[in-house]
Amino acid sequence: GIQVEQSPPDLILQEGANSTLRCNFSDSVNNLQWFHQNPWGQLINLFYIPSGTKQNGRLSATTVATERYSLLYISSSQTTDSGVYFCAVEKGGSEKLVFGKGTKLTVNP
């Protein structure tokens, strides 16, 4: 099956710093989403981005489908950005998301 690798596994930043999270996937996909898991366990949808670039406030994402990777950029990080960021992909019409292992982000004040 399709493989999803995220890097780095852990990231510690000072408030105000910028960061880039990476997601590599092993096959063509028709769906790619980035999620932020809050401390209570809920997965919050950040972007649906199977290709191209999107921005939402301090967050932006880029997916280069031909090279099978996606990047999530966080600018001017805040302590509330802490948590685990997941990349998930879906191939074909499987209706099944395959998740990476996540990047645990800690933003210190």
Added chain:
Amino acid sequence: KAGVTQTPRYLIKTRGQQVTLSCSPISGHRSVSWYQQTPGQGLQFLFEYFSETQRNKGNFPGRFSGRQFSNSRSEMNVSTLELGDSALYLCASKGVGGNTIYFGEGSWLTVV
């Protein structure tokens, strides 16, 4: 509009018992999927339902089952609970023709 609602949020069960978890999707959404999250295995797909039909199933034993009702609400059941079934169970819904999948807050299951 209301998001995906899961109940119960927390529960503790004993080995050998069974458990039923409930999920109400976003209004108008007909696709409901379930995922299990554990520290060791991460997030894994359990199954997906659309209009009361299971369209896809993950690699889990037959003790894990689910169903969807005509109002799109879904339940999943785990029978003969094992310690390894302790996990966060997440439900998600997607609208017809939609691309974005929305998750509920999850049900934390502890098996003792």
